Amino acid sequence: GAVVSQHPSWVICKSGTSVKIECRSLDFQATTMFWYRQFPKQSLMLMATSNEGSKATYEQGVEKDKFLINHASLTLSTLTVTSAHPEDSSFYICSARPTGTGNYGYTFGSGTRLTVV
Amino acid sequence: QQPVQSPQAVILREGEDAVINCSSSKALYSVHWYRQKHGEAPVFLMILLKGGEQKGHEKISASFNEKKQQSSLYLTASQLSYSGTYFCGTVGSGNTPLVFGKGTRLSVIA
Numbered sequence: 001g002a003v004v005s006q007h008p009s010w011v012i013c014k015s016g017t018s019v020k021i022e023c024r025s026l027d028f029q030a031t032t033m034f035w036y037r038q039f040p041k042q043s044l045m046l047m048a049t050s051n052e053g054s055k056a057t058y059e060q061g062v063e064k065d066k067f068l069i070n071h072a073s074l075t076l077s078t079l080t081v082t083s084a085h086p087e088d089s090s091f092y093i094c095s096a097r098p099t100g101t102g103n104y105g106y107t108f109g110s111g112t113r114l115t116v117v
Numbered sequence: 118q119q120p121v122q123s124p125q126a127v128i129l130r131e132g133e134d135a136v137i138n139c140s141s142s143k144a145l146y147s148v149h150w151y152r153q154k155h156g157e158a159p160v161f162l163m164i165l166l167k168g169g170e171q172k173g174h175e176k177i178s179a180s181f182n183e184k185k186q187q188s189s190l191y192l193t194a195s196q197l198s199y200s201g202t203y204f205c206g207t208v209g210s211g212n213t214p215l216v217f218g219k220g221t222r223l224s225v226i227a
Contacts (some may be wrong), residue, residue: 006158016207034214034215036217042219043204043216043217043218043220044204044221045217046215046217049214062162066167078154093158093159095215104163105149105151105162105163105164106206106215107161108147108158108159108160108161109158110157110158111158113156113159113215
């Protein structure tokens with residue numbers, strides 16, 4: 001149980017374009033999902049908390065107008081990197097945990113490797 | 118606030134043991150341990166919810182000292198498949214998100 005599907009696995013885009021990444025909980029509902037970014041040989045840094053039906057909560061230093069998060073349903077959250085630039089190239093990972101299951105760890109999607117050229 | 122992990126890296130020969138430590142300056146609700154292989158998403162190993170709790174799966178176990186706000190991951194008789202970067206993640210009270218330490222890179226060699 002507790003499977004999170006993330007698409008695409010990788011994407012290469014031109015500088016200035018926008019990229020959308022999807023994160024779906026397949027067998028559970030998630031009122032809250034989390035988006036992380038990981039640069040090479042570094043830890044996963046939390047970018048934002050996605051809340052179903054309300055605005056996302058962004059961590060300090062993360063531009064909310066650049067990283068648009070939409071959590072339209074209990075099983076889907078999307079991250080759109082707008083006007084991407086080479087410095088946005090990174091590994092983006094979403095995670096979620098079934099509501100009310102304190103004994104479960106957070107399940108991660110398989111990640112999306114974004115390369116901006 | 119990011120938990121502190123130590124050591125940053127360790128190299129083991131097959132069959133050797135290792136301990137990875139994780140500490141926080143804030144009160145913890147739970148501690149989570151993950152292993153990440155290069156280019157892949159982190160894989161959940163275990164969660165510790167109560168101070169003093171110890172848990173294990175096969176030859177990997179962990180403990181959580183709530184009072185000291187510390188957790189340790191124990192790898193016994195390491196195998197080549199144990200290689201990867203180990204992250205501890207901590208959750209404070211309430212539905213706060215998981216915050217990861219900087220990771221410990223473990224390499225097991227034959």
